[in-house]
Amino acid sequence: MNQYLSIFLKSMLVDNVVLIQYLAICPFIGMTSDTGKATGMGIATTFVIILATAVTYPIYYGIMVPLKLEFLETLIFILVIAALVQLVEFYLKKSIPSLYSAMGVYLALITTNCAVLGTTLNCISKNYNYVQSLVYAAGTACGFLLALVIMSGVRERMKSSTPPKFLQGKPILFVTAGLLSLSFLGFSGLIK
Amino acid sequence: MVKNNKLAVFLNGLVKENPLLVLSIGLCSSLAVTTSVFNGIGMGLGMTFVLIMSELIISLFRKQIPEDIRLPIFIIIIAAFTTIVQLLLNAYMPALSEALGVFLPLIVVNCIIMGRVESYASKNTVLDSTLDAIGMGLGYTWVLFIISLVRELLGSGTFFGIRVLPEAYTIGFFSRAPGGFFVFGLLTALTVGISKKAAGKKGDAK
Numbered sequence: 001m002n003q004y005l006s007i008f009l010k011s012m013l014v015d016n017v018v019l020i021q022y023l024a025i026c027p028f029i030g031m032t033s034d035t036g037k038a039t040g041m042g043i044a045t046t047f048v049i050i051l052a053t054a055v056t057y058p059i060y061y062g063i064m065v066p067l068k069l070e071f072l073e074t075l076i077f078i079l080v081i082a083a084l085v086q087l088v089e090f091y092l093k094k095s096i097p098s099l100y101s102a103m104g105v106y107l108a109l110i111t112t113n114c115a116v117l118g119t120t121l122n123c124i125s126k127n128y129n130y131v132q133s134l135v136y137a138a139g140t141a142c143g144f145l146l147a148l149v150i151m152s153g154v155r156e157r158m159k160s161s162t163p164p165k166f167l168q169g170k171p172i173l174f175v176t177a178g179l180l181s182l183s184f185l186g187f188s189g190l191i192k
Numbered sequence: 193m194v195k196n197n198k199l200a201v202f203l204n205g206l207v208k209e210n211p212l213l214v215l216s217i218g219l220c221s222s223l224a225v226t227t228s229v230f231n232g233i234g235m236g237l238g239m240t241f242v243l244i245m246s247e248l249i250i251s252l253f254r255k256q257i258p259e260d261i262r263l264p265i266f267i268i269i270i271a272a273f274t275t276i277v278q279l280l281l282n283a284y285m286p287a288l289s290e291a292l293g294v295f296l297p298l299i300v301v302n303c304i305i306m307g308r309v310e311s312y313a314s315k316n317t318v319l320d321s322t323l324d325a326i327g328m329g330l331g332y333t334w335v336l337f338i339i340s341l342v343r344e345l346l347g348s349g350t351f352f353g354i355r356v357l358p359e360a361y362t363i364g365f366f367s368r369a370p371g372g373f374f375v376f377g378l379l380t381a382l383t384v385g386i387s388k389k390a391a392g393k394k395g396d397a398k
Contacts, residue, residue: 019369020369022221022223022224022369022372023224023298024220026220026303029219071279074300075271075274075275078267111301112301114301117297117301121297125294166384170380171384174373175373179370181369181370
């Protein structure tokens with residue numbers, strides 16, 4: 001149990017997917033202009049990351065390893081993720097239209113979210129077992145959600161302040177991200 | 193005039209529509225791998241190769257690819273070339289492949305490639321697409337070079353692994369995660385400033 005908790009906290013805080021590992025910066029910058037949007041994107045991504053890990057792991061060890069197709073992991077994983085996102089989209093559209101209208105816009109974007117592919121590939125390269133992979137995926141996804149929500153909160157406060165002229169627009173976002181990242185660096189050493 | 197046009201297509205990616213500084217796409221890899229100049233250039237060239245080959249192949253077959261399923265086809269083509277780069281680097285430059293780690297396979301989801309393929313290569317001729325890919329690829333590479341130059345020099349005091357600053361004067365901050373965000377932020381600020389100034393001058397001339 002302890003071991004799972006440490007994987008979860010490590011992937012969520014110490015190795016935060018956005019602020020420390022630099023994955024998924026595009027949605028981090030693009031989708032955080034208000035908190036509602038950021039939360040929607042974060043939850044949709046969380047769902048897809050966990051689902052993608054749950055599916056790609058058995059495919060890797062059940063099909064690709066016996067057939068010696070490990071070198072195709074990038075190609076196969078991205079196809080599986082793309083197909084998975086499509087399926088989820090169809091399912092939501094048919095059975096839970098209200099959730100679809102809330103999440104639908106973000107779903108299509110998630111295929112090219114590098115956090116999803118990155119997490120599934122990391123699970124393989126870290127030699128995790130199935131449960132560890134799922135915990136790792138959940139931690140990473142929560143870290144993503146956390147980073148998005150914090151950033152959107154900071155941005156809402158920033159609307160009422162005036163940054164120096166040369167930093168207005170995008171540059172100030174990166175400086176903010178840098179400061180957030182600096183504070184997350186403080187978590188290092190939390191878990192050995 | 194025709195020659196000028198080709199040159200404009202090529203230069204577009206280098207400066208005016210620079211994928212990183214102006215369009216702000218494909219950021220993840222650019223911040224993660226730029227802790228040393230060698231990694232930065234390696235990543236830039238790997239990316240450029242995938243971009244050129246994908247745009248070349250897709251513009252070649254742009255009339256055969258059915259409209260409805262074009263995105264999956266694009267992804268397969270991009271993923272195939274990414275895998276080729278991965279295997280080549282693994283075989284001939286294991287150190288670089290180790291350093292780039294997960295960001296090497298992540299070339300496949302780099303928005304720059306998907307964006308250019310969708311908005312440019314699927315509509316233009318083979319020659320134009322290739323020029324566009326080279327321009328965009330080099331535009332990506334030079335920004336990576338600048339970021340990694342600053343970060344390696346200040347963070348570990350070296351340039352291409354050769355010591356320039358004594359160890360006591362380095363600022364470890366720059367080779368850690370936050371440093372990447374800061375350097376990139378300041379670089380975009382600089383670009384915005386310069387382009388605003390240039391635009392202002394043009395306005396004055398009119």
